[in-house]
Amino acid sequence: MDATGFDAWALTLAVFLPAVGALVMMAVPRARELELKMIALGASLATLAVGVYLLFAFDYGNAGTLQFGVHKGWIDAINADYILGLDGLSLPLLILSMVIIPLCVIYSWEHIPEPGNAKALLILMLILASGMNGTFVAQDLILFFVFFEVVLLPMYFMIGVWGGENRRYASLKFFLFTLFGSALMIVSFVALYFVATNDAGAALNTFNMSELAAAAGGDLARGTQAIIFAGLFMGFGIKVPMFPFHTWLPDAHTEAPTVGSVILAAILLKLGTYGFVRIALPFLPEGAAAWAPWIGLLAVIGIIYGALGCLAQTDMKRLIAFSSVAHMGFVMLGIATLTPIGINAAVFGMVAHGIITGMLFFLAGSVKERYHTLEISRLGGLLKSAPRMGWILAISAMASLGLPGLAGFWGEFPAILSAYEPGAGLSEGLFRTYMVIAAVGTVFAAGYLLWLFQRSAFGEPKPEWEGHTIADVNRYEWAAWTPLIIAMVLFGWVPGLIFGMVDDVSIGIAESISAAVGGS
């Protein structure tokens, strides 16, 4: 799978260009903000350029196999190598994170939150970018883990330094929750190294993800798989976040600065779901089959629960944050069905949620900037005071509630669809019940989003804003938002763009699962 020429370097560049940018910025004194911003923008755009190259050079014919592979020695002592690879599953998410980061940089151009210090903020963003890109292309468990963890500290600081009132608590909570998950996750990784066998029963003793995936659990007992899966579940499920572990999310989102929320919602959450699809399912098919009903249950609980949580919110940003719980519920439901269509839906859901919720958080940030509050009851008449922003909010809300013709729909509908016939011998009755519950969830989604829209955008502006001039979308915001809006519509009408990439991979995963489950 090893690539040659530039291809061999493409992924490495994609991962480390931002980090290099960060290093360069460290050398530049804080006072020279323009240069700093330029460098940040340049680095992120350069990364995006690599992404564009990847998009074109990618061989969609066999999206199921890893491409642009790099395989170098790294830590011989523990057989952990520097392996990068890109397949149809990684590609959309990688591109997503490559797109979001420059947009965040552009948005930050004039929106450096209190207490300022653009240098630090941008550096953290670039480090985040490296971590996220790395996670999506790493093909070695240890490498994956490293990148998976690298994103923690920057986000911790982003929330803690530029966050709102309650930032200390929120940031620490975010960190401890995630760290707890990943600590158990790494134990599971090591366990995988030692116990994973090929079908012959011989120990693999490797961290190479493609090998482990190929082994598909080998002849591991269902019980063992379930135990190890539990560790992974903690690691990824907390990150997603799944229902009982979600409590860190609203706090983190609410407190985080705008770009922080955007990155968090758009990409960081995806690391968890990506982990499920990339690692948990293929490596431990039977463990997955054993856990799937519970994951599904938690998913639908999350859908309803998140929606209800939204309805109870009075703060716009917190409402959006809770909606993430609901949306990720759909993603997890798709994953839990262990079917190709479910996994496709999940990946599409990830991308769509990334675009839409990212957009919503941008909006929340700009609203906050103009009104200095996010109390829904105090907003209102946005359509009148800032029409363009109002309409953008309308589109985003519609997309978020899964309106066909916009991206959100393709994450929801197939996910619900997949629950009709779950794979790997899962109980049909159970999952059809989930299906109906999830369908009901879509109504709630419409409920809270339109309610939000009505309260914030419809009606006359509140008297307390007399005299305030509420500026409409400015040009930095246009620059940052237009791509997202276009993406919403584009993916809404041409969903094949993403399904085409992912399908092969998810078919492979689903087949190996059903083979393993059926085989035993």
Added chain:
Amino acid sequence: MDWILENAFLIPLIPAVSFLVILLGGRSVIGAERVHKVGITAVGIVWVLSMLAAVSWITRVEDSTSYKSDDAEHAQIAVNEGLSAASAGGLDGELHLAAEDDGHGADGGGYATTEPVISEVDGWWSSSGVDFAVGTLVDGQTVLLLIVVTSISLLVHIYSSEYVKGDRRFVHYYAFLSLFTASMLFFVMAQNLVQMIVGWELVGVCSFALIGHWWEERPNTDAALKAFLTNRVGDIGLLVGVIILFGTFETFSIDEINTKIGLASQGSGPHPEHFALLMASIALMAAVCSKSGQFPLHTWLPDAMAGPTPVSALIHAATMVVAGVFMIGRLYPVFFEGFSIGTSSINLMAFIGGFTALIGAGLAFAQWDIKKVLAYSTVSQLGYMVMALGVGAWTAAMFHLFTHAFFKACLFLGAGSVSHAAHHTFDMREMGGLRKHMPHTYKTFVISTLALAGVFPFAGFWSKDEILLGAYEGQEGAGSFLFLGQYPLMLIFGCVVALMTAAYMTRVIWYTFWGEYRGHGHPHESPKVMTVPLWILAVMAVVAGAFNLPTPVLEWAGLEGLAHLVQTYAEPTHYLNAIGLSHPPPSFWLALVGLGLALAGIAITFMYFWRNAGPHGLTERNRYAKAGYTFLEQKYYLDHLYTDIVVGSIKRPIARAANWFNDNVIDKVVNTAGEGARDSGRWIYRWIDQGTIDNTVNALGTGADSGGQGLRVMQTGKVQNYGSLLFGTAAVVAIVFVIVL
């Protein structure tokens, strides 16, 4: 000649483009006051294209069949023959390919069915290696709707250019009119269920946007939200139904699903699980209820009148609300098998339809707002259509859809014109005597009323009559109940509703146009831009009935050729023959009954108002009557049920509860985990209580924290205690090991 049929995608595309143009260039490039020209042009083009489509479809039918079934027996033969064709086409499983070549391809002996024209592009999206296509499916039913939608839309576009002139959001108004037209057209030519969902939702959004057109006032936005959310509720049904169908047939393609059922019912194909079909039908029924305002989800429709009147005419009378009816017709085989319409004598669809027709008519009596009356009348008429489909009268339903679109649109635009004249009020108590001031509006209004009431020879008469006929005759081979035919209850419903319809419409006429003018200001006739469309529609309200005249009517003129046009050309014979759908022979006396009822209704009301006969002030004197009246006035209290009880309970208590649960329980779980840690720390007595300084919800931390605080007691600072600890531990460990090992 089939060019337009195969490239039908152009038809929705054009208004979509005009939407973008208006939205993006509306203010800057074109100029706010001229945008309507863009819209009108676009729709005009589309109208022409639709007409082309109609013509080419008719010729296609002509080519494909040299024979028109004009009575039941022949129909049967045609059916059987057609089936062999269908199955012949069906066995190779490549139906839509077969559709590309001309209709003769499959037919055995000249009795062919016309296959729809399906053109599609693969790879819209794909999953598990299956490519899902996007494309268009054009057949008689589609063409019928194309005509209705484009015609009404065109007229409304023109009408609005005066009615909405100078509105603060003229541009948005026209943008969304275009978008709606586009979505509706996209919907009617959907090739697969997913596309259908897309169109379905999009028209919903447009209706949301247009109902909330004047969103500064809270009631409007409330109405808009209500409309959208009620529809979402129904959409649960749509999603689930579509999913069940996909699970059963492994395809989204409408064509394949229908054909498979057809084959199955002929035994020449695998039989889908009847239970699945039933479930799917019920689920889809929910969707119909919301979109087409059927009981019990009809409550949003009257509120939707908050939107501009032309919008009501277009969306909430003529087109969008019939989407549900259209969808039933589109997937008729599913429902036919699912509800076993052919053999039952009552079924969910028929009942809901009939019942809705009844309560809608009832409600129409208690309204003072002219638009509300029309709205409930719409509900009632939609119920009529659904009932027709429920009893197996496919053609009748579509025919009624066709006619109803025109006269109801006319009525709405008339009402609009009235309010335009009478100070933008819709309250009939502030009108009266307008016939003198606005003759055109009056005449057209009366004509349409007669049509709606079903008076010979107006359009409504013919379509309504066919529905009653369908209810009576039902399907071949079904038992008859007493002398009331196969669907007795439906027949009764139908008749009662016919009577009531006539009555309440006459009431409207009286309050609006007769008596003395009770409003203020000087009412005046609306300008041509508004009256001309009215007249066009009025004419249609008269002649539309001619599109499906029964044969006997034409025999004396020797014009059998023109009989049953809708049935012949609009019916998707390719699917319907396969499931053995038959057409009842016309019945003269049933027509008489219908007409009689209508006239009776008019007569009674006439007596009541004009001649002042009958129990006036009954509602004041008789408390039962009063109770009944308030019951109607309160719309059967359904709204209270929904808004106050259902929504209220969800939004306030449950959501609050959930939030509380979130903050106090879920977080507290972590909390209690921490409590454990803390208690474990408590064995080192008294230090613990002063712990827990930075008391966070993450009590795991707190617990650990205080645990640490407790442990610090070890650290007395006295070196000898340290020593004792060291040696003590050493001794203890040693002893333990010695004992254990």
Added chain:
Amino acid sequence: MLLNQFLLLGALLFAVGVYGVLARRNGVMVLMSIELMLNAVNLNLVAFGLQHDVVSGQVFALFIIAVAAAEVGVGLAIVLLLYRNRKSIAVDEFDLMKG
């Protein structure tokens, strides 16, 4: 060869030493007690060395004696330092730092 007596004596001495270290407040006395413990060790070593008839036992003992001397030197120096600063050598009074 009365190994056990030696060992018992050694154990006894050690115990006394431990007691002294843990119980006496006077720093000097604590140092003495430590010496006791070390001597107990020496006793053991020599005894075992004899039993096994190897020289290393005694060598070890010698090393310990030497080192012990150095240790006590340092110890006394520290005690002296404390006395100079605090006018006291009661080891249990030194608990500036705790917790």
Added chain:
Amino acid sequence: MNLGALLAFVRPDLDWHALAPELTLLVVGTLVTVVDIALDDKAKRIMPTLAGIGLLVTLVPILTLAVDGAERPMFGGAYVVDDFSLVLKALFILVGYVVVLMSVDYVREGDYYENEYYTLLLTSLLGMVMMASSRDLVSVFVALELLSIPAYMLAAWRKGGPRSNEAGLKYYLMGVFASAVMLYGMSLVFGVAGDTDFGTIAAALTGEGASPIVIVAILFVLIGFAFKVSAVPFHTWAPDTYEGAPTPVTAFLSVASKAAGFVALLSLVFVAFEGAADVVQPFFWVLAAVTMTVGNLIALRQTNIVRMLAYSGVAQGGFMLAPFAVAFEGDAWQLPGTDITTTPYFAIVVYAVIYAFMNLGAFSVVLAVSRRTRSGDISSYGGLFSYAPGMAVLMTLFLAALAGIPPASGFFAKFVVFWALVGAGTPAGWVLAVIVAVNAVIAFGYYARVLQQMWFEPVPETVALGVDSGGDDEIDLAEAADVSADHDEHGDAWLATETRQATMVRFTPGKIPMTGALAAALAITAIATLALGVLPGLVSHFGDVATFHFGG
């Protein structure tokens, strides 16, 4: 006893090359003293330089030996120079060098004996270097005392400071007490085995069942070193001593002498007590679990950064001890392509190396920051990022490493521990692994407190002067006197501090006064921490070569 044994004595032939490092160190130490005597006060300037150069010179023979690579047993196996010992000798020397760099200005600015300081430092290092090679009870004991006794004096170095005195006293008393206990154990071991060299002991113990005397013997010996590595409940001296001792000394103790303890434990456990797995493993299982948990929990409550680091060091020691709990399960897990004996062994060595640098780094930052804030309160780190971002970032790096967050080196240390524990494949291993995981999370709790201060909090108005500060009371109070122009306070300041009342002084943020030496120390540790995290291959390579010369 027979004189024959004595008369038969022949002087063992010495392998000078093998002894070169020790000898160099000895020479340098003596040189420092001589120079001091020769030109006493004028010597002050060059002292640190001399010591530093001496240490670097010492590296030369170590390298040559490493290149040569042969195993060189001496004195009948009592003293062995092999890869293992060389790696650790190099580590000790490097640590010593960094500590010298940290000390330069600290010692110079406080009015201490300067020259003796370095002499003692070098001597203690000599003991450690010897410890790495010792394979015999006697040599282990001698090495231990040689590294401890100077350390006692260093701990009490600020002779005027009550805290420093107390630190010295506690360290000394506990130290000698523990070594007495250990010696008693050794005497019993000797009694059982009949000789003092590990080979014989291993052979003897393998034969023996777990007889009470063997158990007591082994436990007492192990406890002697458990004290050195400050494992709970033998850790009690550590926080007080660390807090009281001069900060560079604290760094030295927390890194070097702890590492020395682990070196001794390694050779003892893996060579001498090989046969007594059923005693050693359970003992270490409990010890590790208790140590990391208690250390972490108490650390959560600390307000003084040095004390916090002390407890964190305790907890880290727990992590390092964990692999011992599966010391002899590991054989099945021969690492592919390497000749490492067992994974646990590998894990401990790697952890020791990584820990040394990250902890030294943290202490260097503390040292540097206290030069500005003159306080050891964690709260005095408020807003550090705003006025000294570089320092904040460095501290973040080291704390991240200690917390085990990639890409800082600490994560790999934690990882190899998991590796060893899970690799053992025993339930005990699995459970301990989970305990380690949970503890890793708790640990972040207190590292985060410092991070929060540095990044999130505003600069404090006033700082608690000197109280609980990392040992540099005198400087603080001296300058406090300047600040609050009240000299009486200086004399009996310790009384004020005894009641733990903080003397709050106004604090003005500003550039942190850096000196070349300190900067160098920071640079070395930072680079090492980052490099070992990004390319753990480097250190794991040490782990590979650090193979043991088993048996006598």
